[in-house]
């Protein structure tokens with residue numbers, strides 16, 4: 001039988017005890033059927049450990065624990081207590097930051113540079129949620145002298161949360177933080193590829209004094225655990241981050257019981273460089289926009305449009321910059337891009353490289369797998385693409401970018417908006433009027449001007465079109481975890 005904790009030695013010398021159980025009702029427990037699954041290190045393709053695999057019956061037990069915790073008082077607890085718990089959790093995340101970042105690099109393959117950024121945002125975001133937890137306001141509505149009318153914002157109940165593998169701990173915090181701040185309880189399923197940091201963080205949930213059953217984390221597979229979360233009658237909301245195809249399926253499943261659904265889905269985000277931009281800065285931003293986190297970013301700026309007057313110059317600078325980025329062992333300090341997260345991902349990326357080449361796009365840089373152990377691939381730039389190519393239309397979810405030319409503002413706005421997605425857009429220009437004009441006209445939930453992939457815990461993030469429903473971070477995230485009750489009293 002698998003022990004509930006196993007020793008793990010990280011490549012940077014840190015050793016720690018990895019929880020392997022499901023986190024239900026405040027404790028780590030084996031799954032009911034005692035099934036386990038293997039967790040792989042994508043940099044070496046070697047096993048890190050096995051962990052317990054949840055099944056439908058485990059979901060039912062976790063939901064019952066979450067419902068009991070909700071009814072037993074978390075939903076009506078003093079807001080100050082929720083503030084205290086979330087602040088303590090943020091502090092503990094900070095104390096354990098280097099271990100958490102290292103676990104993330106081991107499990108996901110991302111560079112320590114990326115993992116450290118993730119973990120820093122996790123604690124900032126949990127603090128931001130703590131700040132909201134005692135500021136959930138309704139309003140008084142003037143309905144005349146003979147009635148008193150007001151609204152309250154109440155929690156929803158048990159929230160099912162399903163997260164992907166590209167930002168395992170960050171997504172954990174984007175889901176758990178606002179749910180807890182507003183008095184909900186959660187049953188969360190991490191991605192099967194990257195469950196380790198979520199389980200480690202449950203120890204910090206225990207230490208923060210968050211009551212038993214408020215947070216339940218159950219690793220397992222989407223088609224089993226994810227499905228049961230979506231069909232369970234006591235789950236009142238499902239919050240999902242992942243692919244648009246799975247999001248669509250989840251929305252249909254949740255329709256049967258009219259569950260509230262928020263979806264953070266895919267993208268194919270345009271990143272525009274005008275001729276009047278600071279080109280060196282723009283090149284750094286477009287590179288960061290696509291190669292950060294090995295390109296496994298839902299809002300990656302994967303379609304670059306460069307004004308014709310500076311096209312060749314930007315392309316040359318971009319090639320040089322991309323080729324200067326160090327790719328390799330995520331634990332080496334100056335490595336920018338680590339491994340892709342899974343065999344499936346690297347196969348998908350390399351198949352898109354073949355597709356782009358056969359579609360007639362020009363490979364300016366990269367396009368190759370690195371080594372024969374670990375899922376490493378070179379940053380890849382395709383130029384001279386046309387809008388109808390698959391590599392321009394479809395989300396690749398890797399360090400692969402297309403570059404094409406435009407002449408006028410109207411032309412580039414039309415191209416930028418020619419996508420079913422609408423998660424983000426980037427604009428690089430020295431002309432503030434142009435920046436605002438184009439930001440008004442692009443269809444995207446986030447527009448970055450002279451920057452990219454630049455997040456702040458108080459700025460909402462989410463998609464237009466098929467990139468999703470609802471917003472994360474900022475005050476908007478809290479709205480998605482409350483429902484309005486209207487009270488009207490006759491005087």
Ligand code: NAD
Nearest residue numbers: 163164190191221222223226227242243246265266298397
């Ligand atoms: P996915 O959307 O299938 O998986 C995301 C999460 O959903 C995982 O926890 C998974 O277990 C769960 N899931 C899968 N099927 C489910 C179901 N039927 N019901 C409930 N939950 C379910 O993504 P993937 O298969 O891991 O990756 C496929 C592609 O999705 C990637 O290549 C990438 O293009 C895209 N992706 C996008 C994001 C994003 O943030 N936009 C994140 C991950 C993957």
